[in-house]
Amino acid sequence: MTDAPLLVEGLFAGYGRAPILKDVSLTVAAGERHVVIGPNGAGKTTFFRALCGELIPSAGRILFEGRDVTRLGGFRRVRAGMGRSFQVARIFADMTPAENVVVALEAGEVSNGTAGWRFATAPKPALRLEAERILTDLGLAARGDEPASILSHGDKKRLELAMMLALKPRLLLLDEPTAGMASADRMSAVRLVDRIVRETGATLILTEHDMDVVFHLGTRISVLHYGEIVATDTPEGVRNNSFVKEIYLGRGGHHA
Numbered sequence: 001m002t003d004a005p006l007l008v009e010g011l012f013a014g015y016g017r018a019p020i021l022k023d024v025s026l027t028v029a030a031g032e033r034h035v036v037i038g039p040n041g042a043g044k045t046t047f048f049r050a051l052c053g054e055l056i057p058s059a060g061r062i063l064f065e066g067r068d069v070t071r072l073g074g075f076r077r078v079r080a081g082m083g084r085s086f087q088v089a090r091i092f093a094d095m096t097p098a099e100n101v102v103v104a105l106e107a108g109e110v111s112n113g114t115a116g117w118r119f120a121t122a123p124k125p126a127l128r129l130e131a132e133r134i135l136t137d138l139g140l141a142a143r144g145d146e147p148a149s150i151l152s153h154g155d156k157k158r159l160e161l162a163m164m165l166a167l168k169p170r171l172l173l174l175d176e177p178t179a180g181m182a183s184a185d186r187m188s189a190v191r192l193v194d195r196i197v198r199e200t201g202a203t204l205i206l207t208e209h210d211m212d213v214v215f216h217l218g219t220r221i222s223v224l225h226y227g228e229i230v231a232t233d234t235p236e237g238v239r240n241n242s243f244v245k246e247i248y249l250g251r252g253g254h255h256a
């Protein structure tokens with residue numbers, strides 16, 4: 001038994017007969033910011049999907065804070081304290097950002113049993129205030145009354161983060177949080193994630209292609225190659241790993 005936020009042991013998972021992930025094992029300690037990198041098709045998203053409960057592994061196990069969640073569905077994992085974001089933000093496009101965050105806050109109340117028994121036609125004032133606080137914190141307050149569909153790509157990702165934070169997760173799983181962003185937006189997303197993990201004390205696991213993001217955020221890095229973890233080390237150790245340089249980083253220490 002372990003209290004580590006995440007322990008993955010001998011994981012095999014995929015989409016058909018041949019597994020994509022092969023014997024993946026990983027321990028993520030409390031407060032760690034663990035980045036999973038690797039060439040296109042290495043299995044990063046597949047690994048992420050297995051962690052989130054979208055893909056049930058064929059062998060191995062996943063423990064969250066010591067609890068076996070290997071066969072638990074995604075919603076139950078979120079209820080247990082695992083927050084997740086997606087490469088393409090999943091938000092309610094017709095609702096305003098404030099309404100989106102209120103929905104997440106209400107879902108949190110349902111899941112922790114504080115929602116009460118009455119059907120309500122309007123959100124509780126306290127939830128509206130909390131939603132405003134979260135949106136202000138994430139720099140989205142000014143966008144609170146527009147439909148989320150007209151937000152920029154970067155702001156949609158921020159909104160998804162806001163909804164995730166409304167559920168107060170202890171483990172954040174971010175799948176390519178800066179995918180599709182312009183470079184200025186990317187660095188502001190990095191600062192935001194950095195601040196959130198410092199303020200909430202949450203443990204972070206992310207997949208990412210952008211090496212600036214990887215080395216800014218990561219305290220530990222795992223490298224996937226053909227579905228196997230070929231290195232887990234500090235950022236410095238990964239930069240200096242000759243095999244990782246050969247398969248992924250290139251000679252300058254950057255993704256070629």
Ligand SMILES: Nc1ncnc2c1ncn2[C@@H]1O[C@H](COP(=O)(O)OP(=O)(O)OP(=O)(O)O)[C@@H](O)[C@H]1O
Nearest residue numbers: 015016020038039040041042043044045046047209
């Ligand atoms: N839904 C699916 N059905 C069948 N095969 C899939 C499916 N999704 C991914 N794969 C295959 O699994 C392998 C790993 O894909 P995955 O998306 O996990 O890699 P990745 O490391 O995230 O790649 P990228 O960096 O391009 O996002 C690839 O060979 C891919 O073609």
